[in-house]
Amino acid sequence: MTNTAADYEAVNDGDENDGGLQDEIPSEDQPAADGELTEEQMRMREFQQHPINNPAKQIRIWTLPIDDLYRKIKNAVLRRRSGIYVPAATGDGKTSSIIAITKRLRMEFGRIAIVRQSYLVHQQPSVRGFYYQFLETMSGNLKGETSAQRTRLVNAFLDAARLAKDDAVYLFIDEAQQMRDMEVGFLKDLYNALELQKVQLVTFLFGQNPGLSDAVNGFKNAKREDLVARFACYDTRLRSFSTLTDITHLLNQIDCTVDKNGRPYTEFFFPTAYANGYRLVCEASQLYSAMKRVMTGGEQYGFPARQVFYAIQDFFAFELDKDAPDFRGSAKQWDIAVANSALKAMLNHKQSTPSACSGLQLALPQTSDSDSPTSAETD
Template sequence: MKDQFTAMSREEVLSNEGRKELFNSHPLITGSVLLPTAPIREVATMARKSCLLRESGLVFIGKSGVGKSCALEMIESTLREQFPRVAIYRHDTHNQSIPSIRAFFKHFLATVGHHNVRGETFDLRAILVNSLIDSARLHGERMILLLVDEANAMDVTDFDFLKDVYNDLAQENVKLVTILIGQDPEFSQLFDKLIRMQRLDLIGRFAIRIVPFRAYRGSHDLEEIFEGIDNQIFPFGTGVTWTEFFFPLAYAAGFRLKNQVSSFLSSIETSKPAGLKLGSEIPARQMFSAVRSYLTDLALFDEPGMIVPEGAWEAAIEYAALTKAMAYMSARKGNTRIRT
């Protein structure tokens, strides 16, 4: 992806002035570039199959901080590339929503880019369905793919409204395929509510396959991420890698973030308070926060024979509250009900 700094030469980027100018725009700082991690690839593969076979009812659930919204963003990008003839929409469920039929359809109309929100509920529903039908025909496939973020904030009425839209589209020979992603255990509680109400019609259409979106686990996942940071280029066309940007001298002498994985993992153990039990899952949000802190702090020590200061990873882990997040994630694990 090109950026506004491609006119800068490699030497300009790696100068002290250039690095200061570019720091606030660096993708690792802004989060504007997503790394294709193993957990994201796993769910993207399942999402592709669901779209390919036109099968609805796929749900990804994960704990807070594992990178669910980032995963959905990459799933959306991948599916748009692989299925250019399919109309794809991303619907963000509001966590603080007012339950009303009109509010649902108005929110959905905003998702599909339709600004006509006047009229009675029946009119809004007709406008929405007709817009989706027109979009499916325009794209070429008689299919709508709906990606729903924060699905744990949905209510039974939301599923009922989706069922109405599903049926209305089916009458026009347009298939609605939904992929939901939500936080657990909240989504499991919603699923249990559907079971207690015996709403198999809704489960069959929208939640028949519930799949866990896992956190990072072990050195293999982290090596892939750290190596990705070592290889990503910014700015585009300069050949400057993300790691090199922070330590140009040490990088030229062979420093690589990938080689820091074992130190990072051992520092997690030494950083945790006495008696605190940690699981094996590492949340994405706090992990990347620790990496950003580590790279920023260590940049002050850049030199060809750079020696990493003792406690550098521990300080970064403490700043990111990583061990706290891991302990919290582990504590909630026993309450999580995952159905595959």
């Protein structure tokens, strides 16, 4: 049976390896089955499996940095414009952005052929390895000679377009900084093969900086305009959190997002305080100030999304047993949570790596060139 575009975002929901302890005799404190868990153990399991703590749930909070990027990508989709590449510093949320943006595109467009691919590095790049990666994502059929794999891959993209009743496929590649020149050449071959069948391949390359920007500059220095024009002509940054507005919006989103039981995230962690009017958004100034205390001018470099979420996770974990009608976080509590998030190490990295800076300057209004694919942003 042919996979649909939605099938290309498989999530592994299988049980994790139990470490060889399946034969251990359970004690009073370690029940034999989930049905025998105590109330406290169930609470701990729920905490561990909550979407805030479990990225495998593939649930992402919609943030202002993601929203800024989405507007540009949506506009490129509307205009079927290939060539956007998205450099970002480690921890800025590339993968989370792809997950959130592709889900939003499906919701808004209804019928659209989207393929998500996380690119794996090969010590010796080969066309067969290139086909193998995409076939593993799209069809699962990895057999045959290289020529047969190429045909099968082209047909898989054609099928995706046909199922969407469209003549375009939108390809999002994560970790694109790992693609060598030769592998981008293989992508060009796929692009051209689809074009012969009157199907357009629209690409969005997401990658870590400085690697991705260095690779694009390498194409330009090598006069590879054929690659730049197809895949890397629009530098579209994913910015970090950098303003109080960013943090306020994020915490408000957490307050408003509900779990599978219809329970707001904040209520799950602080049910008593929530019932008495507490909302996480009231902590925005405390969190933002704690992050700024880590490094003077840190907002200029940008606070990585991963560290911001780590700080929020730790605040929930450290303060969980303090839930009360009058609960409020303190500056000290947020300082501890932020210190535990390794924010200082990431800011040091950004400080020493100019191309990894994605802070306040990217949050300011930008002047758009009339030829940019993002100049006529449409909601």
